[in-house]
Amino acid sequence: MLALATAVSCAAQEIPEQTFKAFARGFLSYAPASVFTLTENTTGATPVGPYQAVRVERTSIKPDAKDQVGMLADPKTRMAAAGLLFPLPANDPPVTPETLPLFVQQRLTEAMSTWLSSRVRIPWPMTPTRPGAVVALTADVATGYGTMHMKMAVTADGKYLVIGDTWPLDRDPRAVRREILESSVIQWDPGHEAAPVKVVEFSDFQCPACKRGWGEVKPVLAHLGDKVRHGLVNFPLFNAHPWAFRAAVAGECVGSLWPDKIVALKEEFYRLQDTLTVESVDPAVFAFLADHNLSSEKFRACYLKDPAIDTVLRQLDLGYRLGVTGTPTYFANGESLPWGEPEWFSKRIAAIAAAAGGRPESAAEITVAAPTPAPAAKGTGKPAATPQHPK
DSSP states (O other): OHHHHHHHHHHHHOOOHHHHHHHHHHHSOOOTTOEEEEEEEEEEEETTEEEEEEEEEEEOSSTTOOEEEEEEEETTTTEEEEEEEEEOOOOSSOOOTTTHHHHIIIIIHHHHHHHHTSOEEOOOOOOSSOOOSEEEEEEEEEOSSSEEEEEEEEETTSOEEEESOEEETTSOHHHHHHHHHHTSOOEEOSSOTTOSEEEEEEEOTTOHHHHHHHHHHHHHHHHHGGGEEEEEEEOOOTTTOTTHHHHHHHHHHHHHHOGGGHHHHHHHHHHTTTTOOTTTHHHHHHHHHHHTTOOHHHHHTTTTSHHHHHHHHHHHHHHHHHTOOSSOEEEETTEEEOSSOHHHHHHHHHHHHHSGGGOGGGOOOOOOOOOOOOOSOSOSOOTTTOSSOOO
16 A cells, blocks of 8 residues: 555656656757657656656657757656666665665766776765755766866666756756856857857867867858857867867967967867877977967966866866767757758757847747758767766
């Protein structure tokens, strides 16, 4: 009877499919004529409450342009950790709310360290309230230059893990992202400060997909002119790209000292991408400074110093908080935009610019020509997007 009562209670509190689909529409990258489907909707019961493990897949007019988001939702709070969802191996003995802290600090920490090929520490949250069925966590991940913070969540029974931040299900994620980005460190290209659309690019100088993406996006931005302002946020994939973090710190210094030179430095890194190594980043940067008559002394006062390194680390934190799992990722007024289809990119920005307040959630749907063949998959080394779960 107790089990039946628990099941009835969970069913009564279950969040409807439409709520998850609406959230996914705002969270995932935009595509014309999108259709959202729940491919998983599992309800779990724990002594501290129920949870839902959900996957939503987005399809569109381009068959291979699928996208998905996993969620661990708490029906009591209507909050959900959203990002990459993984089932965890069964634990013997089974995890309980009482043994969950030890499970997180030992088993899950070991699994994440192996998975990310980095030293990971997951401290148990010291909160005044008792954790619920979905427990939000922050993993401290060593990058070799310092510690970045990766948001995640685990169910109280230790059965599911999501790598991603916790979001309110009753707010559009695009509006939440806009608020977060308003107070974030972004390297803005000079000009177009009053543009109705702000495009924020998360990229990695060592990422071949970022090089290809910039080749497509740059002419679109030029065509749109004062309708759009473009900014860069460093998201170096440190566990896959050996020289990316060092180059990101160099970019942070050049961008802060000479904002009009950051695009040129980015394009120089892309030009040299196939030949650069960790050892050759510094000579390449100092050659760039000499070619552009920039002060090497000012640069040295910034480069690889704690403030610049910390800025890049916090930019990594920001990316994971917003749902970035690979590079390049572009946000237009909080909406994730695809790359690989310049027509989609251009028309969607125009639609957002024409919408009330520049809000993508109220922008008109776009119509596009037949899609062209897709480029290679986004990114080349996603530290949190490998389609395998931690062992």
